[in-house]
Amino acid sequence: xxxxxxxxxxxxxxxDFGLAGKAPIPENIYRDNQYVxxxxxxxxxxxxxxxxxxx
Numbered sequence: 001x002x003x004x005x006x007x008x009x010x011x012x013x014x015x016d017f018g019l020a021g022k023a024p025i026p027e028n029i030y031r032d033n034q035y036v037x038x039x040x041x042x043x044x045x046x047x048x049x050x051x052x053x054x055x
Contacts, residue, residue, distance in 0.1 A: 001018075002015050002016065002017045002018070002033075002035055003015065003016050003035065003036060003037075004016075004030060004035045004036065004037060004039070004042050005022070005042070006042055006043055006044065006045040007027070007039060007042040007043070007044060007045065008024070008044070008045050009044065009045075011026060011027040012024045012025065012026055012027065013025055013026075013027060013030040013035070013039060013042060014045060015030065015035060027039055
């Protein structure tokens with residue numbers, strides 16, 4: 001199942017689709033598809049990028 005890994009300050013979420021890779025999607029689509037974790041609980045992209053253990 002797809003999982004959110006980060007969000008941007010301008011309303012996008014980075015989603016990991018497993019074998020299909022990672023892709024940015026708009027906040028409204030992230031919320032409509034009920035990806036986890038909640039959009040508001042995603043770390044900011046800058047925080048994730050500084051922690052290389054996430055990738």
